[in-house]
Amino acid sequence: MTDDEARATAGQWFVGSHGAPVDAPDDAHPARWTQVADKDEFLAAVEAVDPSLRERLAAVHVAGRQVPRRPFAAVRWLDDDWVAVFTPTVWYTETDRQVHTGELGALVGPGQVLTFEVGDAGVHDRALARLRGPGPAHGEGAQRVALAVLMAMVGVASEVEVALGDAVAETERIVFDRSVSDPVQRLYDLKREITEARRSLLPFSAELPELTDVGNSRRAVADRRTLERAASAVERIDRHLDAHDDLLSDMLQVHLAQVSVRQNEDMRKISAWAAILVYPTVVAGIYGMNFRNMPELHWLLGYPFALALMVVGCVVLYRAFRRVGWL
Incomplete structure (x- = not known):
C-alpha cells in the first residue's frame, strides 16, 4: 500500500x-x-x-x-x-x-x-x-x-x-x-x-x-x-x-x-407433619394388635374413644409445633 x-x-x-x-x-x-x-x-x-x-x-x-x-x-x-x-x-x-x-x-x-x-x-x-x-x-x-x-x-x-x-x-x-x-x-x-x-x-x-x-x-x-x-x-x-x-x-x-435457611424451614415443617401423622399410626397400630386381654376391643365406646384419642393427640402436637415456630 x-x-x-x-x-x-x-x-x-x-x-x-x-x-x-x-x-x-x-x-x-x-x-x-x-x-x-x-x-x-x-x-x-x-x-x-x-x-x-x-x-x-x-x-x-x-x-x-x-x-x-x-x-x-x-x-x-x-x-x-x-x-x-x-x-x-x-x-x-x-x-x-x-x-x-x-x-x-x-x-x-x-x-x-x-x-x-x-x-x-x-x-x-x-x-x-x-x-x-x-x-x-x-x-x-x-x-x-x-x-x-x-x-x-x-x-x-x-x-x-x-x-x-x-x-x-x-x-x-x-x-x-x-x-x-x-x-x-x-x-x-x-x-x-x-x-x-x-x-x-x-x-x-x-x-x-x-x-x-x-x-x-x-x-x-x-x-x-x-x-x-x-x-x-x-x-x-x-x-x-x-x-x-x-x-x-x-x-x-x-x-x-x-437457601440453607429455607431448606431448614422446609425440613422442620416436614418433620412436624411427619410427627403428627405418626401419632395416629401408632395408636392404630396398638389397637390393631388384637391381643386377648385388651378390654377396649370389647368396649361399646372403644372405637369412638380411639378416634377421639387420635384427633386430640394430633391437635396437641399441631399446637405445640406452631408454638415453637415449626409450622
Whole structure:
C-alpha cells in the first residue's frame, strides 16, 4: 500500500499548537493524526513513514501475541523519537449485559500520530470530540493527540465500571426478591463480565508507567503529571471493579445462606407433619394388635374413644409445633 492509498483509507486530521483538528494544517508545524481501520493498514501506514519502524513494530506485536486470547498491552520505545502503544479496550452493552474487548494501537513520533481501533469502544471518536471540545490545551500537536486518545480510553473504561456498578445494584435487589427462583446464574455471569473487564485493564495499567520513563534524549509523550493522573484513574477503576466483585461474592454467600435457611424451614415443617401423622399410626397400630386381654376391643365406646384419642393427640402436637415456630 502506498502512502496515497493509506491516506485514502484513513481518517486524517492536523492538530496544531492552538485550535481544534482541521482537514489541513492550521499553523507552521502541525501534527498529522492518521487513524486507520485495522492492524494491516496500520502497519502499511507505518511503513510509509519509515520501513524500519514497521519491522520493529511488527516484532513487538507478534511477541505480545504469543499467548492466544489473552489481553495484550505493550508500551515500547522504538527509538528516542517514536513510541508504540498497544492496549485492549472494553465496552459494555446493556442488551446482553456483556463486556466486550477490542484493541487499540498507536504510534507517536515527531509531528505524527498513527492509530487503529478494533471493536466498538469508540475511543477514536471520543478522542476527536475531546480535541474539538472546549477546555485547556495540554501539550502541542502529537502530545495533545496522544493525551486525548489516552484519556478517551480511560473515560470509556470508567463508563464500563459505572455500568457494571449499576448492574450489580440491580442484581442485589434480585437476590433479596423471593419471586426470583435462582439468581446464581446472573451472579456468576456478572462476576465473569467484571473479571473480563479487569483482565483487559490490568495489562494497560501495568504498562502505562512506561510512558513516564523518558530519558534525556526521548521526547515526552505527555507531561508526567497527566500520565500519573491517568494511571491513578485506571487503578481506581480496577479497585471499584474489585469492590463490585467482592459485593457479588457477598451476595452469593447471602443467597446460599437464604437457601440453607429455607431448606431448614422446609425440613422442620416436614418433620412436624411427619410427627403428627405418626401419632395416629401408632395408636392404630396398638389397637390393631388384637391381643386377648385388651378390654377396649370389647368396649361399646372403644372405637369412638380411639378416634377421639387420635384427633386430640394430633391437635396437641399441631399446637405445640406452631408454638415453637415449626409450622
